[in-house]
Amino acid sequence: MDQFSFAAGTWGALALVVLAYAIGLLGLAVFALAGVVLALRMHNERKAARWERQEQAWSPLVLSVLAEDLEPEAILASVKRDDRLMFVDYLLRFTSPLRGRELDRVRALARPFLAPIAEHLRKGDETQRARAVRTLATLGFAGYRPEVLAALDDPAPIVGIAAARSLCLSGESAYAPAILDRLGRFEHWSPRFLASMFAEMGAGAAPALRQVLLDPARPSVVRAIAAQALCDLKDAHAAGPAAALLLEEEDAELRVAVLRLLGRVGRPEALPAVRAALRSADPVVRAQAMQTLGVLGAPEDLKELRRGFEDPFPWVAVHAAEGLRRLGCRDVLQSMVRMQHPRANFAQEVLDREALS
Amino acid sequence: MRDVLVAFFQVVSLVVFAYFLAINLVYLVTTLSAFPALLRYGRRLKAVEIRDLVTAVGAPPITVIAPAHDEEATCVDSVRALLALNYPEYEVLLVNDGSTDGTLARLIEAFALVPGARAAVSQIPTAAIRGLYRSRRHPNFLVIDKENGGKADALNAGLNHCRTPFFCATDADTLVERDALIRIIRPFLEDRETVAVGGSIRIANGCPVKSGVVVDVRLPKTLLGQFQVVEYLRSFLAGRLGWDAVNATLIIPGAFGLFRRSVVAELGGYRVDTVGEDMDLVVRLHRHCREKGIPYRVSFIADPIAWTECPESLATLMRQRDRWQRGLYESLTGNLRMLGNPRYGRIGLLAFPYQFFLEMLGVVVEFLGYAAFAIASAFGLVGYPHMAAFLLLAVLWGVALSVMAVALEELSYRRYSRFRDLLRLFGLAILENIGFRQLITCYRMKGFLAALFRVKGWGRMPREGFATARAR
Numbered sequence: 001m002d003q004f005s006f007a008a009g010t011w012g013a014l015a016l017v018v019l020a021y022a023i024g025l026l027g028l029a030v031f032a033l034a035g036v037v038l039a040l041r042m043h044n045e046r047k048a049a050r051w052e053r054q055e056q057a058w059s060p061l062v063l064s065v066l067a068e069d070l071e072p073e074a075i076l077a078s079v080k081r082d083d084r085l086m087f088v089d090y091l092l093r094f095t096s097p098l099r100g101r102e103l104d105r106v107r108a109l110a111r112p113f114l115a116p117i118a119e120h121l122r123k124g125d126e127t128q129r130a131r132a133v134r135t136l137a138t139l140g141f142a143g144y145r146p147e148v149l150a151a152l153d154d155p156a157p158i159v160g161i162a163a164a165r166s167l168c169l170s171g172e173s174a175y176a177p178a179i180l181d182r183l184g185r186f187e188h189w190s191p192r193f194l195a196s197m198f199a200e201m202g203a204g205a206a207p208a209l210r211q212v213l214l215d216p217a218r219p220s221v222v223r224a225i226a227a228q229a230l231c232d233l234k235d236a237h238a239a240g241p242a243a244a245l246l247l248e249e250e251d252a253e254l255r256v257a258v259l260r261l262l263g264r265v266g267r268p269e270a271l272p273a274v275r276a277a278l279r280s281a282d283p284v285v286r287a288q289a290m291q292t293l294g295v296l297g298a299p300e301d302l303k304e305l306r307r308g309f310e311d312p313f314p315w316v317a318v319h320a321a322e323g324l325r326r327l328g329c330r331d332v333l334q335s336m337v338r339m340q341h342p343r344a345n346f347a348q349e350v351l352d353r354e355a356l357s
Numbered sequence: 358m359r360d361v362l363v364a365f366f367q368v369v370s371l372v373v374f375a376y377f378l379a380i381n382l383v384y385l386v387t388t389l390s391a392f393p394a395l396l397r398y399g400r401r402l403k404a405v406e407i408r409d410l411v412t413a414v415g416a417p418p419i420t421v422i423a424p425a426h427d428e429e430a431t432c433v434d435s436v437r438a439l440l441a442l443n444y445p446e447y448e449v450l451l452v453n454d455g456s457t458d459g460t461l462a463r464l465i466e467a468f469a470l471v472p473g474a475r476a477a478v479s480q481i482p483t484a485a486i487r488g489l490y491r492s493r494r495h496p497n498f499l500v501i502d503k504e505n506g507g508k509a510d511a512l513n514a515g516l517n518h519c520r521t522p523f524f525c526a527t528d529a530d531t532l533v534e535r536d537a538l539i540r541i542i543r544p545f546l547e548d549r550e551t552v553a554v555g556g557s558i559r560i561a562n563g564c565p566v567k568s569g570v571v572v573d574v575r576l577p578k579t580l581l582g583q584f585q586v587v588e589y590l591r592s593f594l595a596g597r598l599g600w601d602a603v604n605a606t607l608i609i610p611g612a613f614g615l616f617r618r619s620v621v622a623e624l625g626g627y628r629v630d631t632v633g634e635d636m637d638l639v640v641r642l643h644r645h646c647r648e649k650g651i652p653y654r655v656s657f658i659a660d661p662i663a664w665t666e667c668p669e670s671l672a673t674l675m676r677q678r679d680r681w682q683r684g685l686y687e688s689l690t691g692n693l694r695m696l697g698n699p700r701y702g703r704i705g706l707l708a709f710p711y712q713f714f715l716e717m718l719g720v721v722v723e724f725l726g727y728a729a730f731a732i733a734s735a736f737g738l739v740g741y742p743h744m745a746a747f748l749l750l751a752v753l754w755g756v757a758l759s760v761m762a763v764a765l766e767e768l769s770y771r772r773y774s775r776f777r778d779l780l781r782l783f784g785l786a787i788l789e790n791i792g793f794r795q796l797i798t799c800y801r802m803k804g805f806l807a808a809l810f811r812v813k814g815w816g817r818m819p820r821e822g823f824a825t826a827r828a829r
Contacts, residue, residue, distance in 0.1 A: 019746035026753045037764045130404035193546045196415030314478040345476035352473040
């Protein structure tokens with residue numbers, strides 16, 4: 001036996017044939033794939049060149065429409081049937097810096113071409129539906145409100161969130177209750193991000209948000225999102241009820257959001273509730289309470305702020321130091337540094353930052 | 358004697374063949390999974406406009422932690438790039454890890470640094486902190502100057518001083534693209550259970566850089582650098598994307614990843630006794646969350662991009678791959694209880710065994726295969742037509758995988774916009790299988806043996822600096 005047994009005899013010959021076929025097929029596949037990639041590159045380059053040409057042709061016309069030198073109807077004829085979706089896409093990119101009358105004129109340009117986009121809402125996959133919602137809400141909200149509102153209940157959460165976000169961006173606070181009722185669908189999204197959507201809706205959303213915040217039947221996470229949104233909106237009317245809520249509620253996430261809200265809009269009347277939160281077993285609640293105390297606190301809170309330096313959770317000390325600075329207790333901070341308090345660094349940091357600013 | 362040799366080589370050839378089949382099957386599956394995943398992701402990006410997130414107050418603050426050790430050639434450009442990122446609220450924390458060159462002096466001069474204080478909010482043990490500097494020009498730029506303790510130690514020092522819910526681990530020799538933070542935060546916004554996300558690393562050699570930004574994507578000048586471009590495309594677009602498609606991401610590059618600070622601090626930060634601290638952290642994240650029953654997700658997405666210099670000399674390449682292999686060994690052997698353990702889900706049953714048997718031990722099999730082939734040839738034991746056909750098939754298979762990676766790039770990002778670069782990538786996909794791959798196997802084998810015999814240390818990786826790239 002001179003060689004490996006698999007390389008000898010009939011089996012060896014068979015193996016060789018199989019290998020040869022495999023090599024041939026794989027070689028062909030590699031060449032075919034490389035060919036496809038090259039063809040794809042050429043196709044993409046042609047497409048990009050076509051885009052560029054079209055945009056160069058449309059840009060002066062759209063700018064003339066914006067400058068009111070041309071009426072929107074005047075350039076509609078220049079958009080070929082096959083280029084309509086491309087034109088809408090181009091307009092969509094055009095809209096982000098626009099407001100008021102200019103935005104209305106761009107919307108007038110898009111209006112005749114939106115019907116096929118609305119079709120995507122019925123026939124497209126989830127990403128096409130989400131994109132269609134965004135396009136319709138940005139360029140044709142007035143004509144497609146029911147479609148955008150209905151998309152809140154689309155089985156795909158990404159379509160739902162696109163609809164919620166578009167409705168928030170519309171600034172029409174009447175839609176806030178409908179979105180709040182469906183927040184549970186978006187439970188995976190970051191609560192901070194969801195809260196920021198309502199903030200973009202404007203102060204008109206505040207009554208609905210307050211109602212949700214005070215409704216014990218709602219899930220705590222939804223109430224926490226409402227509290228955060230009210231904080232972003234700086235809703236002063238929420239301060240009183242929020243302070244009362246802080247004394248009643250036990251959910252840490254909700255308490256932190258309410259404390260943040262009080263830090264933004266609270267009044268001294270909220271201080272007893274904030275001080276009570278300083279005794280929480282949850283370190284994150286204590287840290288947020290200390291931060292809020294630092295904003296709202298009065299000179300009589302000096303003792304609490306100093307005690308914050310001893311808290312085992314360092315974030316409490318971070319906020320205590322900042323609170324002392326806000327209360328103007330620079331001397332207390334300086335003495336901590338001088339006496340080489342174990343957390344003198346926290347005091348030094350605040351003093352340094354103040355000196356730099 | 359001859360019969361014994363033949364029997365031995367038969368066993369070896371069967372093991373090598375089984376390894377060849379197994380690893381290539383995994384590569385094929387991950388590459389094929391990457392195609393739909395990439396297309397789906399591209400469509401998703403179009404569905405929720407990324408610019409919406411830039412303006413949203415909901416984008417959470419991030420600290421970018423960049424350890425630097427003897428990086429005077431690149432640190433100023435890198436920090437400039439980091440300070441020019443397009444993100445609503447972020448801080449750059451550079452940790453000077455006991456540099457012996459002029460890194461700190463260059464930073465002090467370039468960014469008008471003055472001594473300051475920043476209290477630590479976590480107590481992960483690190484080498485002594487010598488000082489902290491704030492920039493007069495950039496309120497969001499801080500430098501921690503510390504005794505040398507290694508990259509993991511520097512990251513831990515940064516983590517101790519990080520004040521934001523998320524931190525981005527990068528290197529001071531890495532150029533993070535302007536919108537990379539906005540892109541990499543997306544998975545955290547879309548899924549609150551996300552604890553870590555990795556981004557893509559691309560090779561900056563040969564690319565002109567202006568103010569810390571890669572302004573034109575070109576291939577490196579050297580063949581060694583060019584091979585690594587293909588290798589990175591295969592690794593990031595085909596490999597990691599494929600693993601992410603089955604929700605089994607086990608590696609997040611040390612040069613660019615975003616983490617939830619609280620979870621990493623709870624874990625005790627990075628392990629300092631390994632050179633593979635990046636992989637080790639992700640393995641321990643999986644382990645921690647599974648053992649504590651914490652719902653979590655670790656993801657990889659390809660569109661946030663950071664650019665780095667790759668080694669263009671054999672000696673540096675050898676040190677890098679040696680270190681990577683040791684890191685792999687240390688991360689896996691340090692968490693052996695996860696191997697094949699259903700308690701750890703897909704990680705324990707799929708990703709970990711793949712890394713352990715095919716990537717860590719596989720290198721030994723591959724090396725043995727080459728060695729056995731050489732010895733068998735010397736003794737005249739090889740059936741040449743069969744062996745040649747098998748080798749040709751192996752090379753073609755490697756070419757096919759690389760071509761698929763290039764196809765993924767073309768389908769998605771098309772960063773190499775010149776037609777001749779695309780053609781060159783195809784040429785490289787063929788050439789890298791003849792010589793380069795075998796060389797890498799040798800370097801990895803060296804790393805494996807070093808890990809086995811507990812050799813420590815990073816090995817020096819000299820940097821030419823991005824300015825050199827500009828000069829070219």
